[in-house]
Amino acid sequence: xxxxxxxxxxxxxxxxxxxxxxxxxxxxxxxxxxxxxxxxxxxxxxxxxxxxxxxxxxxxxxxxxxxxxxxxxxxxxxxxxxxxxxxxxxxxxxxxxxxxxxxxxxxxxxxxxxxxxxxxxxxxxxxxxxxxxxxxxxxxxxxxxxxxxxxxxxxxxxxxxxxxxxxxxxxxxxxxxxxxxxxxxxxxxxxxxxxxxxxxxxxxxxxxxxxxxxxxxxxxxxxxxxxxx
Amino acid sequence: xxxxxxxxxxxxxxxxxxxxxxxxxxxxxxxxxxxxxxxxxxxxxxxxxxxxxxxxxxxxxxxxxxxxxxxxxxxxxxxxxxxxxxxxxxxxxxxxxxxxxxxxxxxxxxxxxxxxxxxxxxxxxxxxxx
Numbered sequence: 001x002x003x004x005x006x007x008x009x010x011x012x013x014x015x016x017x018x019x020x021x022x023x024x025x026x027x028x029x030x031x032x033x034x035x036x037x038x039x040x041x042x043x044x045x046x047x048x049x050x051x052x053x054x055x056x057x058x059x060x061x062x063x064x065x066x067x068x069x070x071x072x073x074x075x076x077x078x079x080x081x082x083x084x085x086x087x088x089x090x091x092x093x094x095x096x097x098x099x100x101x102x103x104x105x106x107x108x109x110x111x112x113x114x115x116x117x118x119x120x121x122x123x124x125x126x127x128x129x130x131x132x133x134x135x136x137x138x139x140x141x142x143x144x145x146x147x148x149x150x151x152x153x154x155x156x157x158x159x160x161x162x163x164x165x166x167x168x169x170x171x172x173x174x175x176x177x178x179x180x181x182x183x184x185x186x187x188x189x190x191x192x193x194x195x196x197x198x199x200x201x202x203x204x205x206x207x208x209x210x211x212x213x214x215x216x217x218x219x220x221x222x223x224x225x226x227x228x229x
Numbered sequence: 230x231x232x233x234x235x236x237x238x239x240x241x242x243x244x245x246x247x248x249x250x251x252x253x254x255x256x257x258x259x260x261x262x263x264x265x266x267x268x269x270x271x272x273x274x275x276x277x278x279x280x281x282x283x284x285x286x287x288x289x290x291x292x293x294x295x296x297x298x299x300x301x302x303x304x305x306x307x308x309x310x311x312x313x314x315x316x317x318x319x320x321x322x323x324x325x326x327x328x329x330x331x332x333x334x335x336x337x338x339x340x341x342x343x344x345x346x347x348x349x350x351x352x353x354x355x356x357x358x359x
Contacts, residue, residue, distance in 0.1 A: 213239035
């Protein structure tokens, strides 16, 4: 389980996170929802140890962040970090050389899942396919937890559908997924938990099936109450 | 297999209802294998944990059974299938009665309206058969 407890973060005098507390379980898909500036990306970067935080605590399976614990996590940023000149297969080679937990077999499987070819050059991919390759690079890692920053942002509907299909597939089986988004409609039925953020605080954390069953509300109904209440 | 999901109702309940309906009308036969948790999640584009929950519930209700690691099977108990059919009918009637009584229409008129609607439907289906 990834657990955040009262995490605070400032950039200069500006508060970004004002005591963020929530949990993300293994085997579940946890979705951080919020408008731009709510603190979603900063939360993922804090979990990855990419940005220091001032107060609070982050633990992974009960342990504080350390290089050893960090091997359990893979982080997929919202923009491609590979060289555009590379072909996909060159990118695979690069990953193979630099990351011990790179799983080549899984990478090829995901490539087929997305109907992409190893020969394709990254600079020539469409926006949607670029997003898929970006996602692939993280998904192919052997890691217990996967953090995805805005995987649906700015891409066409069919690419969004294909990416959404990942969440019901064995590609994330038994892993813990944290995904950030400001658009929930593509994945409303795919997530286990929703964490609603606003101005660096968690406004509400809930299991989606439970609010449907107990309160007869959709995820968007709850969002409306929380954000427009 | 496709379900139009209501976003305000638990997905696992909708999955169970779908199976019951399909069993009741004979679209899914007793003794038939059902898709694995993962396969159904992919087909319906829903969370595998939700399918797991639906299957667990269906197992407890005696709708399906699983033998070891083999795929789950629809019950071969004909009484159970009859019960499922009957409970769906009761549910539909209850739902209808609840809505129609809130409109305060005399009983005779309700029966008459239902009768004429059914006649209309059977005429339509005859026409479609021609």
